[in-house]
Amino acid sequence: MLVASRSTPIAADRSVPGLIVKIGDYPLHHGGVGAIRSLGRLGVPMYAITEDRWTPAAVSRYLRGGFVWPTTGRERPEELVEGLLRIGRSIGRPTVLLPTDEEAAVLVAEHAEQLSGNFLFPPVERELPRRLASKQGLHELCVEHGVPSPEALFPSSYEEIEEYAGRARFPLVAKNREAFERRRRPAVHGTTRIAGPRELLALARGWGPSPGVILQEYLPREQAEDWIVHAYFDAESTPLAMFTGVKVRSWPPHAGMTANAYVVDNPELADMAAQFIKQIGFCGIIDLDWRFDRRDGRYKLLDFNPRMGAQFRLFENEAGIDVVRAQHLDLTGRKVPEGEQLAGRRFVVENIDLPALAAYRRSGYTTPHAPARASGTELAWVARDDMKPFFTMLARFVRPGVRHLWQLWRSRRAAALVE
Template sequence: MPFEADREVPALIVKFGDYPLHHGGVGAIRSLGRLGVPMYAITEDRCTPAAVSRYLTRAFVWPTTGTEDPGRLIEGLIRIGRRIGRPTVLVPTDEEAAVLIAEHQSDLFGRFLFPPVQPGLPRRLASKQGLHELCVEHGIASPEAAFPQSYDDIVDFAEKARFPVVAKNREAFVRRRRPAVGGTTRIATREGLLALARDWGERPGVILQEYLPREEAEDWIVHAYFDRDSTPLAIFTGVKVRSWPPHAGMTANAYVVDNPELADLAARFIKQIGYTGIIDLDLRFDRRDGQYKLLDFNPRMGAQFRLFESESAVDVVRAMHLDLTGRAVPEGEQRAGHRYVVENIDLPALLAYRRSGYTTPHAPKRPSGTELAWFAGDDPLPFLTMLGRFVRPGAKHLHQLWRANRRGSATS
């Protein structure tokens, strides 16, 4: 290892909501834990994969929904900070946590360490409308979009739109409440849009976007960490081979692919908006006009962040811990050709993609190495716990996979 982490400064995985099978949190626990950093995590119960990792010092069982009053969540974080008893790096795994930390920095300062981001910026970036407005402001390509305020607006849109179109929830947080649509939804016809929209209420919280045909597009990922001057201390690019639900959900299989043009595009955008911290970007390269179009900006660690590691053994979580503890982040090229597989969702994704005939042009034929999301020889219990929760009778995860597969042909 070409560097040493500060083992006197622990880290806390911060997650809000009920999603116990989160491989990103397990990856962060292992990444820093293998360096000797004391690791803590907020978990739904004591039998989640994260809670049983050998690298976890302690799990703080705190069931949440993500819809709690922010003051209550901050009080809970402060109580956890008191129990840890020393300044701790915060590692958010969802938008709710990232936005909460950013907007309540003054309450958390001194007890916790986190990037000093502009307080309102993560919320704006996590919002589909806020992100689109920033892209327009700074000349970053993104899909054409409309933000209807009423059913009449949707009727007007339907008269002029070129179908299919894509519907998404406007704000990232609505998935914890009553979302208008169940994730990214491809709508094939005017009649289909109007029928769906009847259930969206008087003020539909949706964004309607142009559809970027999968046969004319490539899905790319950028993960990076930026210091307080919005300078990238670690930046990585890769291609998404498969996702679940198909073409619209979380990464199931991906490769590291060098793309200096895309890395430069991301770095320039971050500099323009003045962001600091970890980013996880989803972009779609539109071969029709040769542009990378920004689809999603996650102002936090992405679940698949362990796809990316430099030759100096730096990933974005390690870069953040090193930077926030005053240590240099060693330079190093990314491990081109490396593959990442999420075991429990890649098999159904593979079956769905075979039916669709979709292939990824830039995926190398022979990976230089493979990182599994769940299984690790030095830490097997998270994998076994995931299997137990995933396949047990009545488990909602299998039902969710089945439903997503049923509607896979309708998503983009």
């Protein structure tokens, strides 16, 4: 079998553009910038939906055109679909869609019939992305197919939580049940660790008569390892690109976005993920979060993102293929070159890894499987051939902090004058 090498040019179809699709206000998204660079370097015309003209994605040298379209995630689906169709008509030719969030992935899947004339995307089952993005839907699928996941409760009333508090094993974590709640009125902000029954009941009083939360088993970090799987599956749920890695740091610590990660070969985990995808019939790009529980020796699936992950550029095979390139090649009828993943590669998100490093050092937590030395480092923002996104990120990232310090200085100065 002939396997392409990194010196062999990747034969991308340059007549088919790519479009970064996002819903919501998160301008500092390095995943979108990574996708623009990845396909843009192959000569694929790249377009993106942006919050304004001065987001990092909007200033990339590889962006052919940007569409300023601020959204909140609270718009009616019909409005969002019509907006996408307008963009499609403006581009003027079939375009590969690249969602960067669950809302966009679900929207595309649930309105595939309307969007298919203008866009190319995997033919995933209509209801599947929404179910996978839901904590409850994912847990039910894991139970159905025998995939380990943390023990969980989906309470329907305060009384149920009250009864559970008397028998639960603490600490535990609370998360929003549905992926989209963060855009509306979330019951909790991110992953919330709950120390005991009194704290649980105090929080639950604010969740209303129908709590939109999941109460989940806490996997102690000193007894666990965080693993990630990224892959692209074709219409037959066959993996055309499969990668595994270990998360070293995240921000916020232990519960947020990946700040630092390494590629580490894990055939067992890759096989588990591929089997699960085959069973549920998913196709497209996936970003999975697993936690290895050393207490029982099992990998437990925490999150299933039915779209590209922000850290996807961590992973590349010997032929230069990442999941975004794999999808574009497959949807345009090109062969996806095979190759082993480049083990030992490191991915660093510059603006969040520094505070994450400080937090992890204070906690004394280390990642056992992280290599002592990286075989190569991929930075989320800095790229020699495309520096404007980095400087734009820096300006937007630093400005709120400078403003906060200025306001603090003024308030203290005013207080001193009053005294």
